[in-house]
Every structure is written in structure tokens, then in C-alpha cells.
Amino acid sequence: xxDSATYEVVLGVDVGGTGTAFGLVDRAGRCHAQGAMATDSxxxxxxxxxxxxEQVAALQAGxxxxxxxxxxxxxxxxxxxxxxxxxHPPNLHWEFVDLPAQVHPYYELPVAVTNDANAVALGxxxxxxxxGMRDFIAITLGTGVGGAIVANGAMVYGVTGMAAELGxxxxxxxxxECGCGRLGCLEAYAxxxxxxxxxxxxLAQRRAPSTLRALAYDELTSLRLCQEALGGxxxxxxxxxxxxxxxxxxxxxxxxxxxxxAIILFGGVAAAGDLLFLPTAxxxxxxxxxxxxxxxxxxxxxxxxxxxxxLGAAALGxxxxxxxxx
Amino acid sequence: xxDSATYEVVLGVDVGGTGTAFGLVDRAGRCHAQGAMATDSxxxxxxxxxxxxEQVAALQAGxxxxxxxxxxxxxxxxxxxxxxxxxHPPNLHWEFVDLPAQVHPYYELPVAVTNDANAVALGxxxxxxxxGMRDFIAITLGTGVGGAIVANGAMVYGVTGMAAELGxxxxxxxxxECGCGRLGCLEAYAxxxxxxxxxxxxLAQRRAPSTLRALAYDELTSLRLCQEALGGxxxxxxxxxxxxxxxxxxxxxxxxxxxxxAIILFGGVAAAGDLLFLPTAxxxxxxxxxxxxxxxxxxxxxxxxxxxxxLGAAALGxxxxxxxxx
Numbered sequence: 001x002x003d004s005a006t007y008e009v010v011l012g013v014d015v016g017g018t019g020t021a022f023g024l025v026d027r028a029g030r031c032h033a034q035g036a037m038a039t040d041s042x043x044x045x046x047x048x049x050x051x052x053x054e055q056v057a058a059l060q061a062g063x064x065x066x067x068x069x070x071x072x073x074x075x076x077x078x079x080x081x082x083x084x085x086x087x088h089p090p091n092l093h094w095e096f097v098d099l100p101a102q103v104h105p106y107y108e109l110p111v112a113v114t115n116d117a118n119a120v121a122l123g124x125x126x127x128x129x130x131x132g133m134r135d136f137i138a139i140t141l142g143t144g145v146g147g148a149i150v151a152n153g154a155m156v157y158g159v160t161g162m163a164a165e166l167g168x169x170x171x172x173x174x175x176x177e178c179g180c181g182r183l184g185c186l187e188a189y190a191x192x193x194x195x196x197x198x199x200x201x202x203l204a205q206r207r208a209p210s211t212l213r214a215l216a217y218d219e220l221t222s223l224r225l226c227q228e229a230l231g232g233x234x235x236x237x238x239x240x241x242x243x244x245x246x247x248x249x250x251x252x253x254x255x256x257x258x259x260x261x262a263i264i265l266f267g268g269v270a271a272a273g274d275l276l277f278l279p280t281a282x283x284x285x286x287x288x289x290x291x292x293x294x295x296x297x298x299x300x301x302x303x304x305x306x307x308x309x310x311l312g313a314a315a316l317g318x319x320x321x322x323x324x325x326x
Numbered sequence: 327x328x329d330s331a332t333y334e335v336v337l338g339v340d341v342g343g344t345g346t347a348f349g350l351v352d353r354a355g356r357c358h359a360q361g362a363m364a365t366d367s368x369x370x371x372x373x374x375x376x377x378x379x380e381q382v383a384a385l386q387a388g389x390x391x392x393x394x395x396x397x398x399x400x401x402x403x404x405x406x407x408x409x410x411x412x413x414h415p416p417n418l419h420w421e422f423v424d425l426p427a428q429v430h431p432y433y434e435l436p437v438a439v440t441n442d443a444n445a446v447a448l449g450x451x452x453x454x455x456x457x458g459m460r461d462f463i464a465i466t467l468g469t470g471v472g473g474a475i476v477a478n479g480a481m482v483y484g485v486t487g488m489a490a491e492l493g494x495x496x497x498x499x500x501x502x503e504c505g506c507g508r509l510g511c512l513e514a515y516a517x518x519x520x521x522x523x524x525x526x527x528x529l530a531q532r533r534a535p536s537t538l539r540a541l542a543y544d545e546l547t548s549l550r551l552c553q554e555a556l557g558g559x560x561x562x563x564x565x566x567x568x569x570x571x572x573x574x575x576x577x578x579x580x581x582x583x584x585x586x587x588a589i590i591l592f593g594g595v596a597a598a599g600d601l602l603f604l605p606t607a608x609x610x611x612x613x614x615x616x617x618x619x620x621x622x623x624x625x626x627x628x629x630x631x632x633x634x635x636x637l638g639a640a641a642l643g644x645x646x647x648x649x650x651x652x
Binding site: 151160172260291 | 492
């Protein structure tokens with residue numbers, strides 16, 4: 001890039017329970033510089049934003065040419081797109097954060113906020129696997145299960161600003177306890193801890209030998225289960241099959257709601273690839289009425305893994321600047 | 327109305343398995359004239375349209391002033407909004423009907439087509455209980471269970487044109503046989519035949535005396551069950567309570583998808599009023615995460631019963647003419 005060139009960037013910020021990642025992303029989805037820091041939510045939010053913007057200024061100063069910051073996009077748990085607030089975020093100690101109010105002392109620029117699943121969906125729509133799609137659904141399978149729905153080309157936020165909370169739809173009536181206090185939520189089966197619980201159940205139900213029998217419950221992470229399954233452990237493989245069957249059946253319900261062109265699976269559990277995708281796709285098709293069969297694609301994320309959350313938050317900023325849907 | 331006045335009307339047509347109703351509806355939702363005829367789908371579709379348009383011409387001629395027909399809207403089972411076709415409609419003998427191709431020999435006017443549930447939702451949006459709402463869901467509880475979703479002010483059709491087939495979401499995994507060939511669909515519980523099946527199950531499960539014990543299975547219609555429940559029969563009342571509990575729990579899943587401002591219940595089973603609405607509302611709230619509780623209204627239709635389907639089909643025509651969402 002020419003040192004004298006002026007170009008516009010949006011700051012994309014992914015606020016996580018432990019760490020926060022951020023980057024300066026141009027209109028085409030190129031991340032020119034990025035950084036990370038501890039979220040440290042024991043401190044008041046004012047200190048978080050002070051630290052963040054000091055680092056952003058340093059990043060910007062280090063870039064070639066003249067990057068002009070034109071907007072900010074935040075992805076954060078329990079973020080409300082309508083109000084710009086983060087309210088009772090799980091895994092964060094802040095009770096309430098008014099993001100625009102925190103940003104405006106530093107930057108008089110447009111600020112857009114949404115939850116992490118919506119941010120990822122916007123990233124997929126603008127830069128990734130959902131480019132050009134008018135109707136798709138994105139599902140994050142991580143610590144929790146989140147969802148995002150794009151219909152008629154626009155993100156669905158609903159009257160609460162909290163639409164697509166698909167992790168808390170009921171997968172198994174009267175089933176496992178969920179963190180939300182109810183029973184049988186999809187999150188209790190398809191999240192990282194969901195597949196962990198499934199592995200533990202299978203260890204109890206089956207008599208077959210398994211490498212998993214030597215592991216503590218806490219060691220049955222989705223990454224470890226994936227490694228053991230790829231290494232040939234039948235029980236670890238079955239944990240993904242069972243998870244995919246429950247997930248796929250439930251995704252059929254979602255297809256019947258908005259009839260998407262594709263469902264994009266994202267996050268740690270989705271990183272298992274075919275181990276999860278094949279049984280999920282099978283169960284999805286089995287649970288659809290005839291006219292919907294073969295009409296929806298199950299896709300992995302099209303964003304580079306490490307940058308996906310930053311790109312998603314930046315996509316939100318760019319979308320807000322364009323003043324158009326979604 | 328002044329005899330010399332010129333005014334614009336849309337023809338709204340509700341094509342049903344047995345009968346077809348139609349009317350000439352102005353922009354404000356006033357139905358100036360209406361008629362009905364047998365659908366008679368044993369005859370080829372050409373004859374249906376010939377009969378229909380003869381009657382429409384007679385209706386139009388009988389009106390005061392100068393009604394100018396500016397468009398047509400059709401609500402029909404298995405109608406695809408994108409293609410304008412009716413494909414394998416249940417309860418009709420036609421295999422495939424290309425509606426615009428059938429209409430254009432008679433009228434060179436815009437033709438819009440959608441399924442009956444979407445038509446009713448458009449009627450509610452333009453003339454009824456959903457006026458001014460950007461996000462709502464309409465559910466028809468009749469021979470089948472249909473759904474329609476409006477999000478961001480626009481009807482959700484999805485990539486297939488068949489979105490919101492909520493009757494075939496899974497209410498009870500592994501449950502009752504559904505007409506679609508799968509098990510446990512919402513339609514197998516919340517349709518007219520669903521509540522009939524529930525009443526028969528309750529007659530088997532309970533020992534209490536009931537007026538229903540003197541009736542044949544075929545006599546356990548939703549209308550009769552409603553009459554007996556209002557007359558004090560506890561078992562008939564319980565049939566509505568059980569139905570409402572299953573319906574409400576499933577509607578919670580729908581709220582988690584698009585976070586609507588309201589859900590409108592429509593159709594024969596919904597005519598039972600509080601008998602159905604109270605247990606449904608209770609189960610809906612019980613099955614929602616805290617942040618959604620108290621944020622969605624359960625409403626009856628705001629359209630006059632007899633004209634609702636005509637008004638819905640006409641609303642579709644007017645919406646198409648306006649060239650705007652939904």
C-alpha cells in the first residue's frame with residue numbers, strides 16, 4: 001500500500017468473557033491490524049474502554065498510509081442492537097454497559113452493537129459463506145449456542161432486539177437442565193458442554209472400551225472428543241453422531257420458520273467438521289417435509305477462524321454506516 | 327356512494343378445498359361486493375377460472391359507481407409466492423396451477439399468490455390486529471395448522487417461497503402420526519383433528535363421566551368440544567387445556583426465532599376463545615427465557631370472520647400493487 005494513501009477502516013471489537021479481540025477492517029474485509037487484551041470485567045467499563053482505545057490509537061499510528069476510522073462495531077454477549085446496551089452479560093461482571101455513551105468521549109463516530117452470533121452472521125454475509133444470500137441462518141456452537149437469522153436480506157432482531165435465541169428452543173421436552181433454568185434447551189445438547197454431557201452419558205450407557213474411560217469429566221472437551229474420534233474411538237464418534245442428530249432435528253424446525261438457503265455452523269463444536277456435519281445434515285433432511293428436502297445447505301464458516309469475530313463486528317459497523325439492511 | 331364515482335378495487339380470492347370465496351375490496355379494506363362458489367376441482371382449472379370471472383363480472387356490474395379492478399390476490403393451499411403456482415394442493419384435485427397464466431386471458435392485471443396463512447397475515451397487517459406491527463406471527467388453527475411470519479415489516483417467504491410451515495415443526499418427538507408422514511408435528515395436536523384426537527385420548531385416560539362419552543369420534547369436532555366445554559363438561563375443557571399447553575410451548579420456540587410483538591391465532595380452533603387462549607398464553611410464558619417473558623401478546627384475529635380470507639387475499643393484491651414490503 002502506498003504510504004501516502006488515505007483509506008477508511010472500521011474498528012471491529014469482539015468482547016469475550018476472558019479476552020477481547022479487535023481490528024481495523026476496510027470495506028473489502030481486509031483486516032489491516034489487530035490486537036487483543038484481557039477483558040478484565042472486574043474493573044469498571046470505563047477502564048476497559050480507556051485501555052481499548054489506547055491500544056487502537058497505537059495500532060492506527062503503526063499502520064502505513066492514512067487509515068481513517070469511520071465507525072465502530074461491537075459484538076458482545078447479551079448486546080441489544082436496538083438500545084446499544086449490554087445487559088447482564090453472562091461471564092462478565094458488568095451489570096449494564098451503554099456502549100455509545102462509553103465510546104463517544106473518544107470518538108464522535110457511529111457505534112453499532114449486536115450479540116456475538118449476529119456479528120458472526122453479518123461477517124458471513126458481507127465477507128464469508130453467506131455472500132449474496134437473502135435468507136440464511138447462522139448458529140454458533142461454543143460455550144453456548146447462539147443463532148442469527150437473516151430474512152429478506154435483513155438481520156431479524158425482533159421487537160426485543162434479541163431474536164434468534166435458538167440455543168434456548170426446546171430440543172428435548174423435559175430434558176437436561178439448561179443454564180437458563182429451563183429443561184431440554186438445544187444449548188444443553190449442542191454446546192461444548194452439551195457434547196461433554198453426551199459423552200458422559202454414553203460412557204454410562206455403553207459397555208464398549210473407550211479411550212474416554214480414562215479421562216475425567218472435565219477433560220471431555222469438544223476438542224479432545226474430536227481428537228479421540230479422529231483417532232478411531234467409536235464412543236467419541238458416537239458423541240458427535242448423537243449431537244448431530246439432535247441438532248439436525250432441531251434445525252429442521254428453524255428451516256420451517258424462515259426457509260433459509262443455507263445454515264452456517266460456526267464455533268468450537270463445529271470445528272469437528274464431518275464428524276458433526278454429516279449426522280446433522282442427515283437428521284435435518286429426515287425431519288423436513290418433502291417440499292423442503294434438498295433445499296437447504298449446511299455450511300461451515302467462510303471466515304478465517306482467528307479473525308472471524310473481529311470481521312463480524314466490523315461488518316456490523318460497515319453495514320450500519322451504509323444505512324442499509326441488514 | 328355517488329353513482330358516478332370511480333374507485334379502485336382489488337379482487338381477493340380465497341380458494342378452499344370445497345368452496346371458493348371472493349370479493350371486491352378497496353384500498354381501505356372495505357369489501358364492496360362478495361360471492362362464493364363451489365371450487366369443484368374435479369373439473370380442469372380452466373373451467374374454475376371461467377366460472378369465477380363470469381361471477382366477478384356480474385358482481386362488478388351490479389355495483390354502484392364505477393369500480394375499476396386494478397389487481398388480483400389469491401390465497402390458496404400450497405401456493406408459492408415466488409412462482410405464482412399452486413403445486414399438489416392438499417384437498418384439491420389439481421396437480422399444478424399456474425395462476426398468472428390462468429388469469430391473464432381475462433385480465434391484464436398484476437396477480438399475486440400466496441398460501442392461505444400468509445394471506446390472512448397480510449389481511450391482519452393491513453386491516454386487522456397487526457396494523458403497524460413490524461414483527462408478528464400469525465397461526466391458522468383449522469383443518470391444518472399454518473403459519474405466517476412478518477419480520478422487519480416484510481412477509482418471510484424464504485428461498486422456497488414456503489416459509490413459516492409451522493404446522494410441521496415437531497411438537498412431540500416421536501409423537502402422533504401427521505398427514506405429512508412424519509411423527510409429532512404441531513398440526514397433529516393443534517388442528518381441528520388434533521384436538522379431536524386429544525379428546526379421544528382423554529376419554530381413554532380419564533374415568534370421569536362426560537357428555538363426550540355418548541358421541542362418536544367423528545362428532546368430536548372443535549365446535550362441538552367448544553360447546554360442551556362452555557356447557558360445563560370438564561373433559562371437553564381439558565381437551566382445550568392440553569391443546570393450549572402443547573401449542574403454547576411450541577409458540578415459545580417461534581418467539582425465540584423472530585421475537586414478534588404479537589402472535590395472532592386464527593381459524594376454527596381459535597374460535598374457542600379463552601378456552602384455548604388462556605392455557606396457550608400460560609404455556610408460552612412458562613417456556614420463554616426471562617428476557618422474553620411478558621414481551622409478546624397473544625391476540626385473536628382483528629378481521630371480521632366471514633370476510634377474513636377475502637380481505638387477506640385482497641391485502642396481498644394491494645401490497646403487491648404498492649410494490650413495497652411485505
